[in-house]
Amino acid sequence: MKHYSQSLAVTIAIFALYGTAFSQTDHGMHQGMKGMDGKNTGLPTPPEQFPKWMSNKTSDHLFYKPAPYNWSIRNIPAFAADMYGTGVGHGIAYEAMVTGKADRMEDSIHRSIVGVLMNPPHLPIDEGAILPTFKRKYGSLEKVFDWAHLLHFQTIDVLSHKGWSDEQKDAEIEVLWQRYASQPYAITGLPMNMEVLDSYSYSTTFRTKYPKVNALFWGYHWLQTANYDMLYRTPTNTHIPQYQVMGDRYRNVELFNTDREFMPMTGEMSPRFSKRFPYIANSFDNLHMLHDNIGDILATDTLSEAQKKEQIDIAIWRVLGSTHRGEEPGKGEPGTLHDHRYPMGMPGMGWMKGSTDEDMYMSGMGWMNMSECGHCSIALPDGDQWGATVSADGWTMMVRCMLCARDMAGETIGRAVIRAATEDPNQTLVMISDEEGNWTSNIPGIVFLEVKGDHPECNDWSRVFTSKVAFDNFVRSDDYYKDAKPLTLAEWQTRGEGTPETYRRIDRPSPYKKKGDDGGKN
Amino acid sequence: MGSKSPQHNSTNGKTMKTTILSMILVATATFGAIAPAYAHDADCPFCKTKLVQNTETQDNEVVVKFGNKKIEYRCVYCVFADQKKFSGDLIVYAPSETAGKPIILKRTAGKWSAPDGTVFLNTFKRHKDCAEQSRTFTSKVQLEKYAKANSISNAKSLTLDEMLKEVAKK
Amino acid sequence: MACLFAALFASSAFASDHNNIDSGRPLRFDDAYSIGFGERAIEYGLSSAWLRGGSTLYGGKFEFKYGYAMNRDIGISFSPSYSSEDIRFNAGEIELSYFQQIQREIDNAPALAYKLDVGLPADKEGSGVEARLRGIMTKNAGQYDKFHINVDAMYSSNPHQGERDVRFGAIFGYSNPLGAPTKFDKTFVAQFALEQGRMNGEGFTGNIGIGIRKQVSEQGVLDFGIESDIFAPSGSRKSPIRLTLGYSFGF
Numbered sequence: 029m030k031h032y033s034q035s036l037a038v039t040i041a042i043f044a045l046y047g048t049a050f051s052q053t054d055h056g057m058h059q060g061m062k063g064m065d066g067k068n069t070g071l072p073t074p075p076e077q078f079p080k081w082m083s084n085k086t087s088d089h090l091f092y093k094p095a096p097y098n099w100s101i102r103n104i105p106a107f108a109a110d111m112y113g114t115g116v117g118h119g120i121a122y123e124a125m126v127t128g129k130a131d132r133m134e135d136s137i138h139r140s141i142v143g144v145l146m147n148p149p150h151l152p153i154d155e156g157a158i159l160p161t162f163k164r165k166y167g168s169l170e171k172v173f174d175w176a177h178l179l180h181f182q183t184i185d186v187l188s189h190k191g192w193s194d195e196q197k198d199a200e201i202e203v204l205w206q207r208y209a210s211q212p213y214a215i216t217g218l219p220m221n222m223e224v225l226d227s228y229s230y231s232t233t234f235r236t237k238y239p240k241v242n243a244l245f246w247g248y249h250w251l252q253t254a255n256y257d258m259l260y261r262t263p264t265n266t267h268i269p270q271y272q273v274m275g276d277r278y279r280n281v282e283l284f285n286t287d288r289e290f291m292p293m294t295g296e297m298s299p300r301f302s303k304r305f306p307y308i309a310n311s312f313d314n315l316h317m318l319h320d321n322i323g324d325i326l327a328t329d330t331l332s333e334a335q336k337k338e339q340i341d342i343a344i345w346r347v348l349g350s351t352h353r354g355e356e357p358g359k360g361e362p363g364t365l366h367d368h369r370y371p372m373g374m375p376g377m378g379w380m381k382g383s384t385d386e387d388m389y390m391s392g393m394g395w396m397n398m399s400e401c402g403h404c405s406i407a408l409p410d411g412d413q414w415g416a417t418v419s420a421d422g423w424t425m426m427v428r429c430m431l432c433a434r435d436m437a438g439e440t441i442g443r444a445v446i447r448a449a450t451e452d453p454n455q456t457l458v459m460i461s462d463e464e465g466n467w468t469s470n471i472p473g474i475v476f477l478e479v480k481g482d483h484p485e486c487n488d489w490s491r492v493f494t495s496k497v498a499f500d501n502f503v504r505s506d507d508y509y510k511d512a513k514p515l516t517l518a519e520w521q522t523r524g525e526g527t528p529e530t531y532r533r534i535d536r537p538s539p540y541k542k543k544g545d546d547g548g549k550n
Numbered sequence: 551m552g553s554k555s556p557q558h559n560s561t562n563g564k565t566m567k568t569t570i571l572s573m574i575l576v577a578t579a580t581f582g583a584i585a586p587a588y589a590h591d592a593d594c595p596f597c598k599t600k601l602v603q604n605t606e607t608q609d610n611e612v613v614v615k616f617g618n619k620k621i622e623y624r625c626v627y628c629v630f631a632d633q634k635k636f637s638g639d640l641i642v643y644a645p646s647e648t649a650g651k652p653i654i655l656k657r658t659a660g661k662w663s664a665p666d667g668t669v670f671l672n673t674f675k676r677h678k679d680c681a682e683q684s685r686t687f688t689s690k691v692q693l694e695k696y697a698k699a700n701s702i703s704n705a706k707s708l709t710l711d712e713m714l715k716e717v718a719k720k
Numbered sequence: 721m722a723c724l725f726a727a728l729f730a731s732s733a734f735a736s737d738h739n740n741i742d743s744g745r746p747l748r749f750d751d752a753y754s755i756g757f758g759e760r761a762i763e764y765g766l767s768s769a770w771l772r773g774g775s776t777l778y779g780g781k782f783e784f785k786y787g788y789a790m791n792r793d794i795g796i797s798f799s800p801s802y803s804s805e806d807i808r809f810n811a812g813e814i815e816l817s818y819f820q821q822i823q824r825e826i827d828n829a830p831a832l833a834y835k836l837d838v839g840l841p842a843d844k845e846g847s848g849v850e851a852r853l854r855g856i857m858t859k860n861a862g863q864y865d866k867f868h869i870n871v872d873a874m875y876s877s878n879p880h881q882g883e884r885d886v887r888f889g890a891i892f893g894y895s896n897p898l899g900a901p902t903k904f905d906k907t908f909v910a911q912f913a914l915e916q917g918r919m920n921g922e923g924f925t926g927n928i929g930i931g932i933r934k935q936v937s938e939q940g941v942l943d944f945g946i947e948s949d950i951f952a953p954s955g956s957r958k959s960p961i962r963l964t965l966g967y968s969f970g971f
Binding site for chain 1: 593595598600603616617618619620621622635636637638
Binding site: 085086087088089090091092093094098099102116119120123127140143144147149151152153154157158160161163164165167 | 737738739753754755756757758759760787790791821822823824825826827828831860863864866897900901902903904905935937938939970971
């Protein structure tokens with residue numbers, strides 16, 4: 029991650045580089061005056077010209093790519109049902125807001141959406157049919173949503189598909205992205221400044237007025253983003269047991285979490301997938317932010333019908349790939365619509381409120397540096413020995429080694445999932461713990477190396493092997509481990525080293541905290 | 551940083567590398583020449599406010615041991631208030647008046663127990679004060695000493711049963 | 721008989737979405753929406769029509785459809801039949817269809833589309849070409865009620881003695897997705913259809929029908945319909961009951 033000076037020279041250089049792009053910044057991203065709450069008081073103004081397709085009068089419905097993996101999500105039936113249920117929420121809320129029923133949002137509308145999410149359909153729902161009035165008013169928005177939702181589902185289908193290698197799946201996801209990005213309705217895969225996108229005069233209106241329904245939306249955005257690390261490069265026979273943990277969390281906690289300060293980000297929930305496919309992660313986040321923008325616009329009573337229509341068109345335009353053509357990730361003028369910087373170590377995430385070049389804040393997780401281990405704060409490794417991810421308590425974090433994974437999971441309440449590199453790049457270990465931290469493994473006979481040393485080298489002295497033979501081969505290759513004894517899973521799971529000496533915490537308040545918040549229960 | 555190739559087999563090399571890395575970390579923390587390493591920054595599972603770390607002179611972390619898990623809480627009140635999350639037996643390492651010597655509370659088959667003489671302070675009104683004002687002591691004398699040193703007025707010494715009743719009341 | 725068959729099994733579009741209404745599945749009207757660009761669909765169905773006089777006409781229809789461009793689809797279908805009266809099998813027609821949407825529903829304006837079907841005789845007794853141009857309008861009323869109007873102009877290149885070469889028809893259709901939003905997997909359909917008689921001077925046949933389209937898998941829709949001719953020109957053959965059962969599969 030490069031450091032971006034805000035000096036005049038750099039600003040001039042960026043302007044020169046992105047002359048065309050910045051000629052538009054006075055329009056769709058018009059900042060206006062900053063209010064007391066940091067929001068812009070003026071409304072964004074439209075670009076000189078919207079893309080032509082936005083005034084098309086036809087449906088322009090695109091079908092998904094024919095492929096053998098389509099609907100493989102059915103291999104995980106509970107997940108499929110929950111995902112089908114997510115097709116309903118925004119539709120019901122949007123339709124209520126355009127048909128004068130917004131006053132029922134937190135009561136009957138909320139109950140209605142909860143009813144679907146808790147008893148999800150076993151077949152996908154035609155979202156368009158849920159919101160006919162909305163669709164008649166904002167047809168171009170539906171095209172953007174539909175096309176992005178297809179990418180969402182097909183990438184999940186690829187990852188859920190049985191019988192393909194990880195390499196085949198990676199290649200196919202690339203193909204799907206190219207196909208997606210080739211259409212005019214495609215949302216940009218560039219990271220976008222989330223603070224900018226969430227700072228218009230209407231921003232945050234929906235979540236403020238309708239916190240319960242907003243929690244549902246962000247709850248299923250959690251599911252839609254968290255599932256990728258569950259599926260990515262993990263054996264398909266682990267998907268159902270992994271989803272038992274994730275699904276419980278989704279239905280019992282995430283859907284009803286009104287404490288979340290910002291929408292879940294894909295890079296936050298699925299860091300490994302997002303590092304591999306940053307453009308897809310970014311497009312999903314930009315899509316979800318568009319959802320938030322639309323909800324905010326519709327929920328703003330001071331906007332006329334015509335203003336709402338215009339603001340929705342501007343919101344669409346802001347995130348389209350065509351609006352950012354020629355621009356590059358990691359570049360762009362800070363604090364503008366064309367700010368494509370990303371947090372250190374996470375190209376699959378836009379710039380977040382309060383971020384610095386080194387650290388960023390994630391709601392419910394606190395301050396962090398995504399290039400570092402979530403447990404010991406040492407830089408994450410690359411390559412085949414990529415470490416592990418830990419999913420617990422609603423978050424997923426990357427860690428350097430098995431000790432970091434175990435101890436981090438061991439410090440959280442509830443079940444957890446560890447996905448980890450083994451000595452065999454083609455065998456990803458998936459371990460699931462019960463409430464008491466007793467682990468089960470998808471690979472029988474795994475053994476662990478744990479010869480406690482300093483954390484800067486923890487990914488060397490704390491490892492997992494698919495067999496005793498693999499362990500023996502490794503320790504034979506390194507004199508340092510010649511006396512090392514293999515630990516069985518039963519032995520390994522009872523260990524615990526506490527907080528590493530290298531762990532650093534940032535004692536800084538949440539950037540989302542408003543004056544007077546005590547940040548907790550009274 | 552911190553990674554090692556499989557061919558690496560020198561103990562001296564490992565030590566040197568560790569030393570260098572440790573020095574970088576120390577330098578980082580001391581001078582801030584490069585960005586310090588930040589990581590997962592947990593809140594108390596119950597009150598959602600920041601956990602208070604131990605210091606050299608005073609323990610603050612309340613740790614609940616549940617099976618293989620060790621969960622940190624901000625204060626003993628938070629532990630008792632959140633205990634329904636755990637279905638089995640619990641061991642709680644609660645800070646005492648002496649750093650490094652926690653008081654061990656146990657919940658066995660649903661029943662709490664504490665070492666003889668254990669008393670509880672629980673005077674906080676808002677959770678921003680709970681780490682300071684909801685604590686465990688080996689004796690009433692120690693509690694009063696702590697209250698005086700920390701200017702806590704109306705400090706009342708509670709037994710385990712009284713403490714549990716206090717929590718149940720809120 | 722081939723002509724009667726063509727009327728009973730009017731060409732149909734097809735989609736894998738229960739809420740996308742296409743003629744023949746199970747009633748006669750279309751909505752103003754094509755299948756998706758790049759979508760392929762297979763549809764098949766069986767129908768039994770009990771004719772006044774006691775005979776029964778059994779028909780089948782097999783269609784392949786392709787969304788070859790945005791808002792446009794083309795299809796080819798085969799429609800063999802068997803008549804208990806003639807005790808013979810009829811290969812029916814090979815029908816080619818083209819559908820194009822003109823506009824979607826925008827604010828209060830309805831969705832508009834048109835469809836052209838051309839039927840070529842596949843049976844040795846068939847002759848001439850039959851074509852139908854259909855104008856289609858779809859409009860929502862309220863949240864889920866949808867009304868559809870289809871207006872048909874039918875042309876026969878080789879009419880028999882005394883038959884019209886051009887005829888007209890109209891269908892008033894209604895659809896409503898059932899169980900929304902919790903069990904949103906069925907659509908109720910109903911129609912009132914009028915079709916000009918084949919013979920010169922003949923009036924219109926009036927037909928009513930109801931049906932259901934049920935999503936049975938992510939890609940498949942099962943449909944069932946029942947129709948009845950409620951009036952017909954004197955001397956023409958009314959069908960008091962006609963049952964249709966079909967399945968559509970998109971991929």
